[in-house]
Amino acid sequence: MTESMERAGVSRRSFIGGAGATAGGLMVASGQVLWQQAARAGTVTAEQVHLTYGADPTREVVVSWVTPTSVSKPQVQIGTPSGGFGRTVPAETRTYTDSNNGIETITQHASIEGLHPGTDYVYRIVSDGETQLSSAFRTAPAGRSAFRFTSVGDIACGDTAFSKASLEKVQFWLAKYPDHKRQSAVLPILWLVQKQEGWVSEPAIRKVADMLSMPVIRVFEVATFYTMFMLEPVGTRALVQVCGTTPCMLRGANDLMKVCKDKIGAKDHISKDGLFTWQEVECLGACCNAPMAQINDYYYEDLTPESLGKIIDDFRAGKKPKPGSYAGRKTSEPAAGPKTLLDPKLYDGSAAKKLKLPNTAPAAS
Numbered sequence: 001m002t003e004s005m006e007r008a009g010v011s012r013r014s015f016i017g018g019a020g021a022t023a024g025g026l027m028v029a030s031g032q033v034l035w036q037q038a039a040r041a042g043t044v045t046a047e048q049v050h051l052t053y054g055a056d057p058t059r060e061v062v063v064s065w066v067t068p069t070s071v072s073k074p075q076v077q078i079g080t081p082s083g084g085f086g087r088t089v090p091a092e093t094r095t096y097t098d099s100n101n102g103i104e105t106i107t108q109h110a111s112i113e114g115l116h117p118g119t120d121y122v123y124r125i126v127s128d129g130e131t132q133l134s135s136a137f138r139t140a141p142a143g144r145s146a147f148r149f150t151s152v153g154d155i156a157c158g159d160t161a162f163s164k165a166s167l168e169k170v171q172f173w174l175a176k177y178p179d180h181k182r183q184s185a186v187l188p189i190l191w192l193v194q195k196q197e198g199w200v201s202e203p204a205i206r207k208v209a210d211m212l213s214m215p216v217i218r219v220f221e222v223a224t225f226y227t228m229f230m231l232e233p234v235g236t237r238a239l240v241q242v243c244g245t246t247p248c249m250l251r252g253a254n255d256l257m258k259v260c261k262d263k264i265g266a267k268d269h270i271s272k273d274g275l276f277t278w279q280e281v282e283c284l285g286a287c288c289n290a291p292m293a294q295i296n297d298y299y300y301e302d303l304t305p306e307s308l309g310k311i312i313d314d315f316r317a318g319k320k321p322k323p324g325s326y327a328g329r330k331t332s333e334p335a336a337g338p339k340t341l342l343d344p345k346l347y348d349g350s351a352a353k354k355l356k357l358p359n360t361a362p363a364a365s
Protein backbone atom coordinates (compact mmCIF):
# COMPACT_ATOMS: atom_id res chain seq x y z
CA MET A 1 0.00 0.00 0.00
CA THR A 2 1.41 3.38 -0.93
CA GLU A 3 1.69 6.43 1.29
CA SER A 4 -1.00 8.24 -0.59
CA MET A 5 -3.28 5.30 -0.11
CA GLU A 6 -2.58 5.30 3.59
CA ARG A 7 -3.22 9.00 3.75
CA ALA A 8 -6.49 8.39 1.97
CA GLY A 9 -7.38 5.73 4.54
CA VAL A 10 -7.75 2.90 2.07
CA SER A 11 -8.81 -0.23 3.85
CA ARG A 12 -7.16 -2.84 1.70
CA ARG A 13 -7.96 -6.24 2.92
CA SER A 14 -5.48 -8.99 2.54
CA PHE A 15 -5.50 -11.25 -0.47
CA ILE A 16 -7.21 -14.03 1.35
CA GLY A 17 -8.83 -12.24 4.20
CA GLY A 18 -10.81 -10.06 1.86
CA ALA A 19 -12.18 -12.91 -0.13
CA GLY A 20 -15.71 -13.93 0.57
CA ALA A 21 -16.40 -11.13 2.98
CA THR A 22 -19.28 -9.81 0.97
CA ALA A 23 -22.50 -11.64 1.23
CA GLY A 24 -23.91 -11.26 -2.22
CA GLY A 25 -20.78 -11.64 -4.29
CA LEU A 26 -19.88 -9.33 -7.15
CA MET A 27 -18.78 -10.44 -10.56
CA VAL A 28 -15.64 -8.43 -11.12
CA ALA A 29 -14.01 -7.62 -14.42
CA SER A 30 -11.23 -10.00 -15.33
CA GLY A 31 -7.89 -8.87 -13.99
CA GLN A 32 -6.02 -8.65 -10.73
CA VAL A 33 -8.08 -7.43 -7.82
CA LEU A 34 -6.33 -4.37 -6.49
CA TRP A 35 -8.33 -4.24 -3.33
CA GLN A 36 -11.82 -4.71 -2.10
CA GLN A 37 -13.81 -2.93 0.51
CA ALA A 38 -16.93 -4.04 2.29
CA ALA A 39 -19.79 -1.65 2.77
CA ARG A 40 -19.22 1.02 5.39
CA ALA A 41 -21.75 1.75 8.05
CA GLY A 42 -23.91 4.57 6.82
CA THR A 43 -23.02 4.07 3.18
CA VAL A 44 -26.23 4.35 1.28
CA THR A 45 -25.59 3.57 -2.33
CA ALA A 46 -22.08 2.21 -2.79
CA GLU A 47 -21.31 -1.19 -1.38
CA GLN A 48 -18.85 -3.98 -2.02
CA VAL A 49 -16.41 -1.72 -3.81
CA HIS A 50 -13.84 -3.56 -5.91
CA LEU A 51 -10.94 -2.30 -7.95
CA THR A 52 -9.54 -4.53 -10.67
CA TYR A 53 -6.78 -3.96 -13.17
CA GLY A 54 -7.82 -3.86 -16.80
CA ALA A 55 -6.07 -5.69 -19.63
CA ASP A 56 -3.10 -3.37 -19.20
CA PRO A 57 -2.54 -3.07 -15.44
CA THR A 58 -0.27 -0.05 -15.91
CA ARG A 59 -2.98 2.05 -17.54
CA GLU A 60 -6.43 0.61 -16.86
CA VAL A 61 -8.42 0.15 -13.68
CA VAL A 62 -12.08 -0.79 -13.29
CA VAL A 63 -13.94 0.49 -10.23
CA SER A 64 -16.98 -1.67 -9.49
CA TRP A 65 -19.58 -1.43 -6.78
CA VAL A 66 -23.04 -2.59 -5.86
CA THR A 67 -26.02 -0.33 -5.29
CA PRO A 68 -29.03 -1.59 -3.36
CA THR A 69 -31.36 0.24 -5.76
CA SER A 70 -31.10 1.99 -9.09
CA VAL A 71 -29.15 5.25 -8.90
CA SER A 72 -28.83 8.15 -11.27
CA LYS A 73 -25.59 9.18 -12.92
CA PRO A 74 -23.24 6.69 -11.26
CA GLN A 75 -19.71 7.84 -11.96
CA VAL A 76 -16.15 7.91 -10.73
CA GLN A 77 -14.23 11.14 -10.42
CA ILE A 78 -10.51 10.60 -10.60
CA GLY A 79 -7.32 12.60 -10.27
CA THR A 80 -3.98 12.71 -8.51
CA PRO A 81 -3.34 13.42 -4.81
CA SER A 82 -1.79 16.79 -5.72
CA GLY A 83 -4.08 17.74 -8.62
CA GLY A 84 -7.46 16.69 -7.26
CA PHE A 85 -10.35 15.08 -9.09
CA GLY A 86 -9.97 16.34 -12.62
CA ARG A 87 -11.74 13.70 -14.66
CA THR A 88 -15.15 12.04 -14.58
CA VAL A 89 -15.78 8.52 -15.87
CA PRO A 90 -19.43 7.43 -16.14
CA ALA A 91 -20.19 3.97 -14.79
CA GLU A 92 -22.05 1.31 -16.69
CA THR A 93 -24.93 -0.28 -14.79
CA ARG A 94 -25.48 -4.01 -15.02
CA THR A 95 -27.78 -6.33 -13.12
CA TYR A 96 -27.27 -10.02 -12.54
CA THR A 97 -28.80 -12.73 -10.44
CA ASP A 98 -26.49 -13.96 -7.71
CA SER A 99 -25.80 -17.65 -8.24
CA ASN A 100 -25.74 -18.32 -4.50
CA ASN A 101 -28.97 -16.73 -3.34
CA GLY A 102 -30.92 -15.92 -6.49
CA ILE A 103 -31.13 -12.23 -5.56
CA GLU A 104 -30.94 -9.65 -8.31
CA THR A 105 -27.96 -7.40 -7.78
CA ILE A 106 -27.31 -4.01 -9.35
CA THR A 107 -23.67 -3.38 -10.13
CA GLN A 108 -21.84 -0.34 -11.45
CA HIS A 109 -18.59 -0.52 -13.38
CA ALA A 110 -16.46 2.50 -14.28
CA SER A 111 -13.68 1.56 -16.64
CA ILE A 112 -10.85 4.06 -16.31
CA GLU A 113 -8.27 4.10 -19.09
CA GLY A 114 -5.35 6.31 -20.04
CA LEU A 115 -3.67 6.14 -16.63
CA HIS A 116 0.08 6.36 -16.09
CA PRO A 117 2.20 3.42 -14.87
CA GLY A 118 3.29 3.34 -11.22
CA THR A 119 1.21 6.38 -10.32
CA ASP A 120 -0.94 7.16 -7.29
CA TYR A 121 -4.51 8.20 -8.02
CA VAL A 122 -7.36 9.38 -5.86
CA TYR A 123 -10.95 8.76 -6.83
CA ARG A 124 -14.45 9.12 -5.53
CA ILE A 125 -17.65 7.30 -6.33
CA VAL A 126 -20.53 9.65 -7.00
CA SER A 127 -24.19 8.90 -7.65
CA ASP A 128 -27.41 10.87 -7.28
CA GLY A 129 -25.14 13.91 -7.13
CA GLU A 130 -23.49 12.83 -3.87
CA THR A 131 -20.10 11.40 -3.04
CA GLN A 132 -20.50 7.86 -1.75
CA LEU A 133 -16.88 6.97 -1.08
CA SER A 134 -13.40 8.43 -1.65
CA SER A 135 -10.23 6.43 -1.83
CA ALA A 136 -6.98 5.87 -3.75
CA PHE A 137 -5.01 3.30 -5.73
CA ARG A 138 -1.74 2.91 -7.54
CA THR A 139 -1.30 1.54 -11.04
CA ALA A 140 1.17 -1.26 -11.79
CA PRO A 141 4.72 -0.18 -12.66
CA ALA A 142 5.85 0.09 -16.28
CA GLY A 143 7.48 -2.98 -17.75
CA ARG A 144 5.43 -5.34 -15.68
CA SER A 145 4.34 -8.31 -17.71
CA ALA A 146 0.71 -9.31 -17.82
CA PHE A 147 -0.54 -11.05 -14.71
CA ARG A 148 -0.43 -14.78 -15.05
CA PHE A 149 -2.43 -15.29 -11.89
CA THR A 150 -5.06 -13.18 -10.41
CA SER A 151 -6.49 -13.00 -6.98
CA VAL A 152 -9.88 -14.52 -6.63
CA GLY A 153 -11.65 -12.12 -4.34
CA ASP A 154 -15.31 -12.79 -3.92
CA ILE A 155 -15.97 -13.47 -7.53
CA ALA A 156 -19.44 -14.95 -7.60
CA CYS A 157 -19.04 -18.68 -7.96
CA GLY A 158 -21.57 -21.39 -8.30
CA ASP A 159 -21.94 -24.35 -6.05
CA THR A 160 -18.56 -25.59 -4.81
CA ALA A 161 -19.87 -29.08 -4.11
CA PHE A 162 -18.19 -31.97 -5.86
CA SER A 163 -20.28 -33.81 -8.39
CA LYS A 164 -20.94 -37.49 -7.74
CA ALA A 165 -18.31 -38.50 -10.32
CA SER A 166 -15.71 -36.12 -8.86
CA LEU A 167 -16.49 -37.28 -5.35
CA GLU A 168 -15.78 -40.88 -6.31
CA LYS A 169 -12.40 -39.79 -7.65
CA VAL A 170 -11.75 -37.79 -4.49
CA GLN A 171 -12.41 -40.93 -2.45
CA PHE A 172 -10.03 -42.86 -4.70
CA TRP A 173 -7.23 -40.40 -3.98
CA LEU A 174 -7.97 -40.15 -0.27
CA ALA A 175 -7.87 -43.93 0.04
CA LYS A 176 -4.24 -43.87 -1.08
CA TYR A 177 -3.05 -42.19 2.09
CA PRO A 178 -3.42 -42.87 5.80
CA ASP A 179 -5.72 -40.45 7.57
CA HIS A 180 -2.92 -38.39 9.12
CA LYS A 181 -1.32 -37.91 5.68
CA ARG A 182 -4.43 -37.05 3.72
CA GLN A 183 -3.01 -33.67 2.75
CA SER A 184 -0.81 -35.60 0.30
CA ALA A 185 -3.89 -35.73 -1.92
CA VAL A 186 -4.04 -31.96 -2.26
CA LEU A 187 -2.72 -31.86 -5.83
CA PRO A 188 -5.05 -34.43 -7.39
CA ILE A 189 -8.02 -33.03 -5.50
CA LEU A 190 -7.33 -29.48 -6.63
CA TRP A 191 -7.01 -30.88 -10.12
CA LEU A 192 -10.41 -32.54 -9.78
CA VAL A 193 -11.83 -29.17 -8.74
CA GLN A 194 -10.40 -27.62 -11.87
CA LYS A 195 -11.63 -30.43 -14.09
CA GLN A 196 -15.12 -29.98 -12.71
CA GLU A 197 -15.35 -26.20 -12.55
CA GLY A 198 -12.80 -25.11 -15.14
CA TRP A 199 -10.88 -23.15 -12.50
CA VAL A 200 -10.05 -23.19 -8.80
CA SER A 201 -12.09 -20.67 -6.86
CA GLU A 202 -11.37 -19.37 -3.40
CA PRO A 203 -14.40 -21.12 -1.85
CA ALA A 204 -13.19 -24.35 -3.46
CA ILE A 205 -9.76 -23.86 -1.93
CA ARG A 206 -11.39 -23.50 1.47
CA LYS A 207 -13.42 -26.60 0.87
CA VAL A 208 -10.35 -28.64 -0.09
CA ALA A 209 -8.53 -27.34 3.00
CA ASP A 210 -11.43 -28.44 5.14
CA MET A 211 -11.60 -31.83 3.49
CA LEU A 212 -7.88 -32.46 4.00
CA SER A 213 -7.69 -30.86 7.46
CA MET A 214 -5.13 -28.36 6.16
CA PRO A 215 -4.77 -24.65 6.89
CA VAL A 216 -6.32 -22.72 3.99
CA ILE A 217 -3.05 -20.91 3.37
CA ARG A 218 -1.28 -24.24 2.68
CA VAL A 219 -3.79 -25.15 -0.02
CA PHE A 220 -3.54 -21.62 -1.33
CA GLU A 221 0.24 -21.98 -1.54
CA VAL A 222 -0.11 -25.12 -3.64
CA ALA A 223 -2.77 -23.64 -5.92
CA THR A 224 -0.74 -20.50 -6.55
CA PHE A 225 2.60 -22.28 -6.99
CA TYR A 226 1.60 -24.66 -9.77
CA THR A 227 0.88 -22.85 -12.99
CA MET A 228 -1.57 -25.53 -14.10
CA PHE A 229 -4.15 -24.21 -11.67
CA MET A 230 -6.31 -21.39 -12.99
CA LEU A 231 -7.30 -18.97 -10.26
CA GLU A 232 -9.90 -17.17 -12.26
CA PRO A 233 -12.48 -18.40 -14.75
CA VAL A 234 -11.23 -19.27 -18.22
CA GLY A 235 -13.02 -19.60 -21.54
CA THR A 236 -15.60 -22.36 -21.52
CA ARG A 237 -14.55 -23.88 -24.84
CA ALA A 238 -10.77 -23.82 -24.84
CA LEU A 239 -7.81 -22.75 -22.79
CA VAL A 240 -5.00 -22.19 -25.29
CA GLN A 241 -1.51 -22.26 -23.77
CA VAL A 242 1.13 -21.30 -26.30
CA CYS A 243 4.69 -22.27 -25.44
CA GLY A 244 6.91 -19.20 -25.68
CA THR A 245 10.22 -20.74 -24.59
CA THR A 246 13.30 -20.56 -26.84
CA PRO A 247 12.88 -23.58 -29.19
CA CYS A 248 9.23 -22.72 -29.81
CA MET A 249 10.02 -19.02 -30.03
CA LEU A 250 12.73 -19.69 -32.67
CA ARG A 251 10.24 -21.78 -34.64
CA GLY A 252 7.50 -19.16 -34.72
CA ALA A 253 5.73 -19.01 -31.34
CA ASN A 254 5.41 -15.24 -31.64
CA ASP A 255 3.39 -15.66 -34.84
CA LEU A 256 1.14 -18.15 -33.04
CA MET A 257 0.58 -15.65 -30.23
CA LYS A 258 -0.40 -13.03 -32.75
CA VAL A 259 -3.03 -15.40 -34.11
CA CYS A 260 -4.36 -15.90 -30.56
CA LYS A 261 -4.45 -12.15 -30.03
CA ASP A 262 -6.32 -11.60 -33.29
CA LYS A 263 -8.80 -14.42 -32.85
CA ILE A 264 -9.26 -14.48 -29.06
CA GLY A 265 -8.21 -11.10 -27.70
CA ALA A 266 -5.90 -9.96 -24.93
CA LYS A 267 -3.60 -12.50 -23.33
CA ASP A 268 -4.78 -13.94 -19.99
CA HIS A 269 -8.31 -12.64 -20.39
CA ILE A 270 -11.49 -14.39 -21.40
CA SER A 271 -12.54 -13.62 -24.98
CA LYS A 272 -15.57 -11.44 -25.46
CA ASP A 273 -17.71 -14.43 -26.40
CA GLY A 274 -16.61 -16.19 -23.19
CA LEU A 275 -15.34 -19.21 -25.10
CA PHE A 276 -11.56 -18.80 -25.01
CA THR A 277 -8.64 -17.78 -22.87
CA TRP A 278 -5.09 -17.84 -24.17
CA GLN A 279 -1.83 -17.67 -22.29
CA GLU A 280 1.87 -17.77 -22.96
CA VAL A 281 3.49 -20.56 -20.96
CA GLU A 282 6.96 -21.94 -20.40
CA CYS A 283 8.34 -25.07 -22.10
CA LEU A 284 5.77 -27.86 -22.21
CA GLY A 285 8.38 -30.52 -22.97
CA ALA A 286 7.48 -31.03 -26.62
CA CYS A 287 10.33 -28.97 -28.06
CA CYS A 288 10.97 -31.53 -30.85
CA ASN A 289 7.59 -30.56 -32.23
CA ALA A 290 8.00 -26.80 -31.87
CA PRO A 291 6.14 -24.56 -32.10
CA MET A 292 3.31 -26.00 -30.12
CA ALA A 293 0.42 -25.23 -27.82
CA GLN A 294 -1.51 -27.12 -25.23
CA ILE A 295 -5.24 -26.72 -25.75
CA ASN A 296 -7.28 -28.00 -22.85
CA ASP A 297 -5.72 -31.41 -22.13
CA TYR A 298 -3.93 -32.05 -25.41
CA TYR A 299 -0.82 -30.99 -27.31
CA TYR A 300 -1.11 -29.45 -30.79
CA GLU A 301 2.29 -29.54 -32.42
CA ASP A 302 4.25 -28.38 -35.47
CA LEU A 303 1.86 -25.48 -35.70
CA THR A 304 1.79 -22.65 -38.20
CA PRO A 305 -0.29 -19.49 -37.90
CA GLU A 306 -2.67 -21.02 -40.45
CA SER A 307 -3.09 -24.34 -38.67
CA LEU A 308 -3.54 -22.72 -35.27
CA GLY A 309 -6.05 -20.26 -36.73
CA LYS A 310 -8.03 -23.18 -38.16
CA ILE A 311 -7.87 -25.05 -34.85
CA ILE A 312 -9.27 -22.04 -32.98
CA ASP A 313 -11.99 -21.61 -35.62
CA ASP A 314 -12.90 -25.27 -35.27
CA PHE A 315 -13.15 -25.02 -31.48
CA ARG A 316 -15.32 -21.94 -31.88
CA ALA A 317 -17.58 -23.90 -34.24
CA GLY A 318 -17.98 -26.61 -31.60
CA LYS A 319 -15.69 -29.13 -33.31
CA LYS A 320 -12.91 -31.08 -31.63
CA PRO A 321 -9.75 -30.65 -33.70
CA LYS A 322 -7.42 -33.60 -33.46
CA PRO A 323 -4.32 -33.14 -31.34
CA GLY A 324 -0.79 -34.11 -32.39
CA SER A 325 1.50 -32.99 -35.18
CA TYR A 326 0.12 -30.66 -37.81
CA ALA A 327 3.08 -31.35 -40.10
CA GLY A 328 1.88 -34.87 -40.75
CA ARG A 329 4.66 -36.60 -38.89
CA LYS A 330 4.27 -39.37 -36.41
CA THR A 331 5.06 -38.26 -32.85
CA SER A 332 8.49 -36.56 -33.01
CA GLU A 333 10.14 -38.50 -35.82
CA PRO A 334 12.55 -36.40 -37.95
CA ALA A 335 10.59 -33.83 -39.92
CA ALA A 336 12.25 -34.81 -43.23
CA GLY A 337 11.87 -38.54 -42.67
CA PRO A 338 14.18 -41.00 -40.91
CA LYS A 339 17.96 -40.71 -41.41
CA THR A 340 19.10 -43.68 -39.36
CA LEU A 341 18.11 -47.33 -39.04
CA LEU A 342 16.99 -47.30 -42.66
CA ASP A 343 17.83 -50.97 -43.21
CA PRO A 344 15.43 -53.24 -41.30
CA LYS A 345 18.29 -55.74 -40.93
CA LEU A 346 19.78 -53.36 -38.42
CA TYR A 347 16.93 -53.92 -36.02
CA ASP A 348 14.91 -56.97 -37.08
CA GLY A 349 17.58 -59.45 -35.96
CA SER A 350 18.00 -61.03 -39.43
CA ALA A 351 21.65 -59.92 -39.71
CA ALA A 352 22.62 -61.28 -36.34
CA LYS A 353 24.74 -64.42 -36.25
CA LYS A 354 22.84 -67.32 -34.80
CA LEU A 355 24.16 -67.93 -31.32
CA LYS A 356 23.80 -71.02 -29.32
CA LEU A 357 23.02 -69.79 -25.90
CA PRO A 358 24.36 -71.73 -22.95
CA ASN A 359 21.99 -73.80 -20.89
CA THR A 360 19.54 -74.14 -23.77
CA ALA A 361 20.01 -77.86 -24.32
CA PRO A 362 17.26 -79.95 -22.78
CA ALA A 363 18.24 -81.33 -19.42
CA ALA A 364 19.50 -84.88 -19.60
CA SER A 365 16.95 -87.24 -18.25
Ligand code: FES
Pocket residue numbers: 243244245246247248249282283284285286287290292
Ligand atom coordinates in the same frame (compact mmCIF):
# COMPACT_ATOMS: atom_id res chain seq x y z
S1 FES B 1 10.26 -24.94 -25.91
FE1 FES B 1 8.21 -25.24 -26.51
S2 FES B 1 7.79 -27.22 -25.80
FE2 FES B 1 9.80 -26.89 -25.14
